[in-house]
Amino acid sequence: MDLLIPEIGIIFWMIISFSIAFFILAKYAWKPIVNALKERDTSIAEAIKDAEKARLEVSRLQTESEKILSQAKDESDKIIQEARDFKESVLSEANELAKKQTHKMIEEARKAIINERTAALYEIKKQVSELSVAISEKILMQELKDPDKQQKLIEKSLSEMKFN
């Protein structure tokens, strides 16, 4: 039965050595170990947090660059569009101007032609009338030698003239 009765000697040594073990281990073993484990835990937690932050930053930068890229694309599209519009407007304007110019020139040419024709016609008419006067003179000179003939011609001319 003395298995169940604690011996005073062992109790004595156990109290002393366990206390010593506790203080030595607490000071030289548990403190550094527990602190190191805690430090590692926090450093890991921080690393994870940092990584998360970096990931967010990267995705933010990515969206931003995408935004900038699309903006640039829009802008270039706009510029190209504008240039195209401008080209078209310039072209059409030039066309218009050319057309107008041509029109004007044609018009002027036509006017000149008309004028020339009028002048030519006038000249022709003048020459014709002069020639006809001269011819008429000559004919008259011939014809009017005979007073009969003169009379007749006059009469005939008169009748003809009515139709003109």
Place this chain on the structure above:
Amino acid sequence: MYRWTYRIVVIFFGFFLLVNFELFANTEEDHTEQVAGDQTAGHNPEEQGEEEFDPGDFIFDHIKDSHEWHITEINHKPVSIPLPVILYSKTKGLNVFMSGRFEHGHATYRGFRLETSGENKGKITDEDGTMPLDLSITKNVAAMFFSMILLFLIFISAARIYKKNPVSKPKGIQSLIEPVVLFVRDDIAKSSIGPKYERFLPYLLTVFFFILINNLLGLIPIPPAGANLTGNIAVTFVLAAFTLFVTNFSGNRNYWTHIFNTPGVPFWLKLPLPIMPILEAIGIFTKPFVLMVRLFANISAGHIIALGFFSIIFIFAKMSSSMAYGISVISVLFNVFMVFVELLVAFIQAYVFTFLSALYIGMAVEEHNHGHD
């Protein structure tokens, strides 16, 4: 992988050979001691060879403490390490000498005698019949010192690596202790004490590793290991007493209110007869008492079972030697199985003691408001 499995198997079989060896030696010693006892009693030396093998004595001689550290026996002469004897008695004062002076109980030294039989077997008595105060470095005390040295070596060297490189990944001895330290921290201390766990972590770690290392050393049958330290009630008594003190010294107002004026209990259980306070006050002591008995009983039982299996060999040897050879195979196989179970028990008991200590501390420091819920 294969190489390690091989090594472990070799180590285990090595253990069993040693267990066998030691136990054979033990029985022989038992035998010679009885022979010696018989000689003093004047028996015929011829009859001594037929001395009965007593498994009870055989087992309890191993389980109990001793003043010398028995190693083996050569030609019926015990080979053992003598240990320091420290005695104090009112009449003779302080006496310090080595236990070798007793010559295994055959000699008397300075009027002290090492009893080899009777109710004081294994104890030192004064010639005048009184019992001196025995503060000797016995087998268990020596084993305790050895385990402390081992603890210091392991953990202080690990702590040095931690100090040097706190954030790097664990290597060497760190990988051995870190999972266990983290287990004690997260699954024992943090889960049962709560936010204040850090103050109690050093105590819980010390208790856990002290019990664990001594449980494991108890499984190794060669000195300086092999003492039944955690199966000694004085050791478990001191451990439980520490838990009792830590619990009650850190107990807050809620804890003491709960004991002396338990909330939610009808008043006639408190006045005029303080039934509940008395029960609660008994509870303060029953909790560590249970801790003490559980550890002691579990570890002692493991040793008793292992020794019981070996005793079977010698009991059968009395009938016939061929039977003893046959039964020894079975006995050793059972012991192999038992050592695996005991390895598990070593961890479980260290865990249970620490976990329950943490639970009791947690109950003492818990902040709860009975009035408001």
